[in-house]
Structures are given as structure tokens and as C-alpha cells.
Amino acid sequence: MKDKSGRGSNNGATPYDFGGEWTPSELEIARRLARKKKNQRSALIAALSSFLVLGTLVLVIVTSPGWETLRNTFFKWAYGVEVLPKIILGFGTNAMLTVIAGTSVALIGLAIALLRTSRSPALTPFRFLATVYVDVFRGIPMLLVILLVGFGIPALQIKGLTNNVLVLGTIAVIITYSAYVAEVIRSGILTVHPSQRAAARSLGLSNAQTLRHVVMPQAIKRVTPPLLNDLVALIKDTGLVSILGVTDAVRAAQIQTAKTFNYTPYVMAAIIFLLVTIPLTRFTDRMLRNSLEKQNAQGQA
């Protein structure tokens, strides 16, 4: 039997509007006051404990004997500001790579997911190849793929094939991430209940129309949070192409560090990555929570 009670979904929600006629009873007023007090106390406790823990941590670090050296090696802000433009310029490469690879990965991943979930007999050999592809590239460290593509392809010395490390690095990233993303999308497609397909087909929709109007919208909605997680990972992983000599943020920082043996440029690069990834992570988190809340409110397992 379906649970339609929606139990507990009303906790803490604003009370229903009864057209201005209603004033809360004594009991309700007292209850609200108590609730407010409780909330205030919780907030106070949270603030106090944060202050204590974080304060102690800072104190321990700052008073430690190595702190002076540590600060000069990693947090020399004047130097950091000096090299910042170069690192930001390098980060432009990471951003571009993210956009180009991200778009390609979305399209290729979608195509592979559709291929793997299709049942058309004509596509059987492609389905097989897609499965092999996904298994292989999900099982190899991306760094190896980057090395293989970035150094291996130029070694072939085939005319007409590019030797541009940026292009090759991008291709390696696309190859690897498409395999991940295809699996995420495929799992989303598989979670759409089979009777949704049956309902669509019985309405006369063709297979393609069923996919487009019924299956994919539901699947994509479900996999958006995990896909955003993959986007965050992609942004970070674009830093790996620096190993091919592409001047991205990581490489730019490395060049500076090599000159002065001061590691502040690395910290600066890390901060730039964080400025992009943290808001995205928070956003993903909120989205996931919202969609979970919605599912729970429906009360359906």
C-alpha cells in the first residue's frame, strides 16, 4: 500500500494561513517561545565550541617552533601576489580545458549511455565496444592515459596527427571522463521505472519519443548532483595535463617555485582552484539535499 500520509513533512514549516482569523493559542505561543530559546542556545553552543577548537588549532600552529619557516616557505603573501597574474593566466587554460572537455564529455557520455541502454539488435557490436571502452578507461589511472596519449601519440610520428600537448591532454581527459559520465547517466536511465516506458509506449509514443520526453528528463534530473560532482573533479583533474608541459595553473606555479624554492605559488594555485570548486560543491550539496527532501516528502520508497 502506498504511504500517502507524508508524515513529518510539516515540521518547522510556516503554519497554514487561515485567512487572518486565527491567532495562536497560549499553548502554541509558549511552545514557540520554548523552541526559539532552544534554537538560541544551540547557536550559542555551536559558536562557543567552534571558537574553542579553531582557536586552539591556530594557537598550536602559530606557537610551534617551525612556524616561522613554514610561513616563509608556504605563505609569503607578498611573493604570492607577485606571481598571482601568471598563475591566473595559467588557470585560464584549466578553465578553457574544463569547458571544452566538459562539453565533449557530456555529449559523448550521453551517447554511450544511450547506446548501452538501447536494445536494438543492429547496435549489438557497438554496445559491446562501448562496454569494453567503459570498463577499460574506468580502470586505468587518468595520469597514465594522459601520459600514453600525450607522449605516445607523438611517438607514432603519423603525419597529420597533432603534436600539440594541450590538444592531446584534452583528448586524454575527454577519453577518461566520458567513461565515468556514461556510467552515471546510464545508472540514471536504469532507475526510471519500466512502467514509465510502458505507459509512454501504450500512449503511442515511439521508442525515440519515449526516451526524449519521458525517460531522459527523469534520468537527467536524478543524475545532476553526481554529474556536478564529476564536474568539480574534472576542474581539479585538468591540472594533471601540466605533466605534459601545458602551462596551466599548476605548471605556472611550478615554474615560479623552481626559480625561488618558495612554495607560496603552489598555495596560490590551490586557493584559485578552491575559489571555483567550493561554491560549486556547496551548490551541488544543496541541490542533492533538495532532491532528497522532495523524494522523502512524496513518501515513496
Next chain:
Amino acid sequence: MSTPVLRLEKVRKSFGKEIVLEDITFTVPEHTATVFIGASGSGKSTLLRCVNLLDQIDDGQILLDGSDISAAEVNPDEVRKKLGMVFQSFNLFPHMTVLENIILAPTKVQGVSKEVAIEEAKDLLAKFGLKDKAQQYPDRLSGGQQQRVAIIRSLARHPRLLLLDEVTSALDPVLVNEVLSTVKDLKEEGMTMVLATHEMGFAKQVADEVCYLQNGRILEWGTPQQILENPQLDDTKEFLRRVHDAGRL
């Protein structure tokens, strides 16, 4: 006599080794309702799915308006345009509003313009007392309302034949009646229907013919009075007794 809307002849269906339907023969004349009753697993859903070509039969013939829809060269999509089907549950598309659910097939399959489809959808919703639900998402409706929207959605395509598979069995008892009265209204308007149900009282009211299905065979058939009040076979009597004990009569 004119050609019946639906005729099945010696239909057989198996899943692997398990025979689910065997020697199924019956006729549904225009404007009549044929109701299938039978225990869980007797093959009612499979029968309706076969008529809708969602499952393929192994032998026999299915004739819709006299033409063989079980023939190999028939395009299922073309056949389904003439059929409406409502399932037990999970009918509506959760990512679309009630209105979008209803106009999807008319606009995408039948090529009706969006304005006309919306107009007609609103008329249907008003007729069945769901006017104010047009812009709601299905998860905001009660189970009974959802099933009525599902019925309306299949009506919006002007089907020749409506297939209803236990449309009330996922509902709370208090919600069953509103759905059943919707079906009764359709019957009175002359809709041709094939139903599977566990509601014997309802079967009595809408059926022109009742078929008792057991292990994939039609054991007994006749008017509701004959089958439900005066069954001849022990198996039918036994089934009705069990349904009665479960409080559904």
C-alpha cells in the same frame, strides 16, 4: 452483425517454459465492457499487455476492428494509437504537470496543435471534476486523482478501445469509488472496454460479459449474473468465495 472492436482467437503466450495464456478466445462488440476476473498471477495483466502489443503472443490471432494486429508486419505504434491503456500504478509522468501529461500524446503522436490539445484537455478535466488540478504535478494529487488523470490522458487520444488493468488496486478503499464512477460514466457514454479487476461489485455494474481466468485459461464466461451469482464450475465458486471472504464483494 457488425465487426466487433476486438476479437482474440486461440491466443497463447508463454514466458520461457511458463505458459501464461492458453487458448484465449473472446469477442468484444462495440460499446460493451468485458471484465476479466481471476486470482493474482492468472494472466490478466499479460492479456491486456498482449492486446496492446507490449508483449508478443506465441500463437493465435488478435483482431482489432477486424484487422489482424498480431501479424508480423504490423507497426505497434500505429495500433497503439487506437488503444488507451491505464495500468495499476506508476501511470503518470512525474516530471510533467497534469496538463502536460494529457497533451503529450495528442501533440507528439497525433499531430494535434498545442492550443487544440490544451482546450480539449481542459474540457476533459472539467468534465471529471479535476479542473483546478491542470497545473499540478502528479505527486500533489491523491492516488484516486492520479488514476483519473491517467484515464483522462488515455481518453484524450480518442481510443477505439480502452484497456484498464486493475486501476483501483493500488488505492485506499475510500478513493476507489471516485475512480470506479469515472469508469462507469465512460461505459454509459458508449466506450468499448476490456478490464481486469478485483472489485466484483464493480464488475457486476459495468460488465456486459465477465470472464473467469485461471492459470491462463478462460474457465467460465457469461453475463455478470451468470458468473458472479450463479457460477457453474467449482473453481469459479471457490475463487468467488475467497474474494468474498477477503471482503471485496
